């Protein structure tokens with residue numbers, strides 16, 4: 001269903017993006033910049049679902065803004081990076097379940113800070129209230145393995161279920177079909193390389209240096225994504241060793257959980273610090289100003305998860321261990337709970353957009 005008669009009076013983010021996309025579709029100067037432009041030029045008119053899909057393909061590199069001859073003071077007042085950012089963040093809020101939680105955490109940095117502090121306080125209280133068995137060693141001398149599983153299994157699985165619900169709504173609205181193996185391969189390869197963050201010419205983004213292209217944002221994203229995946233691999237291999245080989249923690253420095261955990265923690269911490277530095281230099285008027293502070297708070301939480309995990313590795317044999325364990329587990333608990341309602345959700349929606357794009361390209 002296509003709607004090519006926008007009602008600009010309502011002033012919704014979709015209406016404003018539709019106005020700008022129609023100008024871009026006539027101009028097409030930025031055709032080679034990113035995967036959003038081929039998706040734009042494949043269409044004659046833009047339904048709300050099309051705009052949501054294009055917005056989730058855009059990664060706010062700002063290249064089209066600096067190339068555009070129709071930005072202010074031209075009467076067209078083009079600012080496609082911002083128009084698409086506003087549609088994108090609205091889509092994450094509207095598709096989330098429950099949506100009011102997403103509106104709260106996407107728009108208010110204090111909500112993320114408060115949830116993090118609450119998570120840490122709850123873990124401190126839990127450690128006091130649930131004494132670990134005398135036979136426990138290492139971390140399990142502070143909080144038993146069964147208490148950790150009882151707490152973190154639902155904290156991990158329930159937000160994932162909420163996220164899956166949101167992605168299902170997205171998929172229905174953008175008209176996605178059942179994906180094939182080839183389409184999954186294509187989308188995962190693009191996500192793994194973050195190909196679109198290179199810019200159409202391979203020089204990178206205009207995100208933090210104005211009109212100058214730099215690869216910094218792609219590299220910082222890579223550090224965050226691969227750091228996160230290595231941390232996840234650390235937890236997964238620890239679980240396999242525990243249940244599959246009856247080898248409970250603590251593990252030696254040369255074990256898989258430690259090797260994955262330390263390299264992942266270092267990469268993730270460095271990536272988050274780098275992202276915060278890039279965000280501080282980015283131009284606010286080229287993204288969604290309503291979500292900038294909350295996004296920054298979320299990157300801070302992610303960096304705290306990584307840094308507290310590293311501190312736990314480094315000081316796990318000292319008297320600081322129980323306090324560091326509560327700090328780290330509290331930050332992890334908050335991070336899991338906030339995943340569907342914060343910037344973390346964008347990775348999943350981006351993958352869904354790449355998958356839909358593979359379908360549109362006939363992969």
Ligand code: SF4
Pocket residue numbers: 023024025027028029030031064065067068069070078080
């Ligand atoms: S952003 Fe400007 S230059 Fe680029 S396609 Fe759109 S109207 Fe043309």
Ligand code: SF4
Pocket residue numbers: 030033034035036037057058059060061062063064065080081084
């Ligand atoms: S901001 Fe970058 S990614 Fe987004 S539409 Fe413009 S060129 Fe493409």
